[in-house]
Amino acid sequence: MSIVAQTIDLNHVYPGGVNALKNINLTLEKGVRVAIVGQNGSGKTTLSKHFNGLLRPTSGKILINGTDVATKKTGELASLVGYVFQNPNYQLFSNTVKDEIEFGLKNMNLKAEEIRERLIETVDFFDLRKIAKKQPLTFSSGVRKLVALASVYAMRPPILFLDEPTTGQDHPGKEKIGQMILKMSQEGHTIVVITHDMNFVMRFAERVIVMAEGEIVKDASPREIFCDSVTMEKAHLNPPQVFSLARRLNSFGIPLDTSNPNEMAEAIAQRRATSLE
Numbered sequence: 554m555s556i557v558a559q560t561i562d563l564n565h566v567y568p569g570g571v572n573a574l575k576n577i578n579l580t581l582e583k584g585v586r587v588a589i590v591g592q593n594g595s596g597k598t599t600l601s602k603h604f605n606g607l608l609r610p611t612s613g614k615i616l617i618n619g620t621d622v623a624t625k626k627t628g629e630l631a632s633l634v635g636y637v638f639q640n641p642n643y644q645l646f647s648n649t650v651k652d653e654i655e656f657g658l659k660n661m662n663l664k665a666e667e668i669r670e671r672l673i674e675t676v677d678f679f680d681l682r683k684i685a686k687k688q689p690l691t692f693s694s695g696v697r698k699l700v701a702l703a704s705v706y707a708m709r710p711p712i713l714f715l716d717e718p719t720t721g722q723d724h725p726g727k728e729k730i731g732q733m734i735l736k737m738s739q740e741g742h743t744i745v746v747i748t749h750d751m752n753f754v755m756r757f758a759e760r761v762i763v764m765a766e767g768e769i770v771k772d773a774s775p776r777e778i779f780c781d782s783v784t785m786e787k788a789h790l791n792p793p794q795v796f797s798l799a800r801r802l803n804s805f806g807i808p809l810d811t812s813n814p815n816e817m818a819e820a821i822a823q824r825r826a827t828s829l830e
């Protein structure tokens with residue numbers, strides 16, 4: 554698979570001296586669904602902000618499609634790498650949801666017809682029709698986040714970073730964000746999600762990057778990460794409950810990588826059938 558983004562020996566020290574990233578070497582392939590996890594302050598946001606030039610490296614570099622981001626113009630970079638902030642208020646400034654979604658599309662110099670089509674598809678996908686003419690800042694933080702996500706979704710950047718998209722979301726909101734991730738990755742977009750929600754990671758990511766104290770401590774599939782108790786403890790993370798249950802039942806023959814209730818039920822049934830033989 555082709556590499557769309559890469560960091561080479563990336564370090565970031567904030568003014569004041571916090572060494573937030575330590576020698577990060579990372580590649581992102583086209584169309585992949587990646588989750589970045591790690592406890593508060595481990596460097597997730599700092600890392601992701603380097604890909605679209607919101608932060609500059611203290612040393613090392615970032616390549617997008619093989620070119621150093623330091624040599625790219627801000628506008629060009631913004632069209633390649635989308636970013637949805639942890640706090641949606643930083644992103645919303647239009648008078649209506651419709652204007653908010655159209656704003657980015659107009660900046661892309663698309664034809665009026667194309668803007669209209671994308672607007673309609675986006676409003677329908679996120680179920681925003683009823684509130685399309687309302688002012689985004691009057692909504693709850695969860696809905697504001699969905700509007701921020703919708704405006705970036707409409708623009709379809711090749712690479713997209715979502716910083717904690719599921720905070721403040723109810724179940725349907727989370728599902729919608731998951732569907733957005735699946736759809737965009739099927740279309741070939743690379744999606745990186747920063748999240749504390751391990752169930753969401755299990756369902757919608759195919760690769761997980763675990764960060765602790767500014768370093769990548771593991772980079773593997775969700776299944777591999779969640780049954781690696783050493784890494785989980787090192788990063789102060791709890792796996793989805795089914796993995797904890799599998800660990801407790803491992804001595805009874807339940808595999809450590811049992812990753813959902815169906816697999817657990819099958820493993821128990823199989824165990825029971827074997828014990829009756």
Ligand SMILES: Nc1ncnc2c1ncn2[C@@H]1O[C@H](COP(=O)(O)OP(=O)(O)OP(=O)(O)O)[C@@H](O)[C@H]1O
Pocket residue numbers: 567568569571573591592593594595596597598599600
């Ligand atoms: N603007 C800043 N100035 C100085 N230090 C900062 C700044 N932003 C973050 N830091 C520090 O850098 C480190 C990494 O922070 P970062 O925000 O990247 O972590 P995070 O993994 O995104 O955490 P969270 O899960 O809380 O969002 C922390 O020690 C944090 O205090």
Ligand SMILES: [Mg+2]
Pocket residue numbers: 597598599639716
């Ligand atoms: Mg953060």
